[in-house]
Amino acid sequence: METLRERKKQRTRDALLRAALELFTTRGYEATTVDDIAAAVDVSQRTFFRYFASKEEAAFAVQEMTEAHFVEAVRARPPHEAPMQALRQAVIEGWDGLSEAVSAVVPVELYLRMYRLIESTPVLLAAHLRRSMEVEERIARILAEREGVDVRTDPRPRLAVAVFAGVIRVTERQWSTGEDMGVAAIRELTARYLDQVGPALAEDWRTR
Structure with a gap:
């Protein structure tokens, strides 16, 4: 107690x-x-x-909590899901629980404003990218464990996470320059961009 x-x-x-x-x-x-x-x-x-x-630790305190929340959400995904599907569902379905966890500490609106500030402040963006690399390595190891492969010799876990992280970076950048700062907006944008990964990588982009 x-x-x-x-x-x-x-x-x-x-x-x-x-x-x-x-x-x-x-x-x-x-x-x-x-x-x-x-x-x-x-x-x-x-x-x-x-x-x-x-000061930097305070700036990233809530984000550290959200990163831990996402890592655990990936770990908890059903074992039958393919790696990219597990990552997608973890981030999309995790927003509701994440909003609740954040609001217990700071208003969600304030967290989202801080999210945007990180994107526009070089010293914070550099720290964010460094932290993201560490989180990505943790997630790659979780995927490797889920799939029963060795992350040291099999490149697929890191490749999957690299693709996923790239989409999230594009999403963050697009959302941070838009007018809608809401949770629904970033969740919808994330889902839409993740759904475009397959076509973007495999299909011909040229119009005929």
Whole structure:
């Protein structure tokens, strides 16, 4: 059972996280300091560093949670699904549960605004791409285990994840420049782009 002290610590962390994302998305990531975040919650800089090692860690805290959620969703997919189908269903069906998990920490709308900020801020985008490579390797290993192959000698798990990740990157870029910031919009766009992978790779694009 969670103690009063643990609940208080969680509330402080959540408040710092919300303040950080609000400041990042309104002032800009680089223009926001740790002191700004701490002041917004009326705590000391020292208190901030009890919960986050850096400003970057706060920027990616919710995304880290969503990445873990997706990895577990892939792991939980039925074994009869083909690898690409398992990845597709994990991301499409995972949005509802993901929205619920995110909203327990910060408003979903704020998370989506932060998502867009990452795309438009070079230092955050670089960190995002680095983190994505680590997640992709974890997923490739899960697929290899599901399919009973050796990821060290069989390229298919990494190839499947590379294709999937490429589609997600295109989706993120397209969504981040659009007008609709809603969850439904990014889910619909993700499904549509994933469904185009087969034709894009195998069919002739030229009109006759």
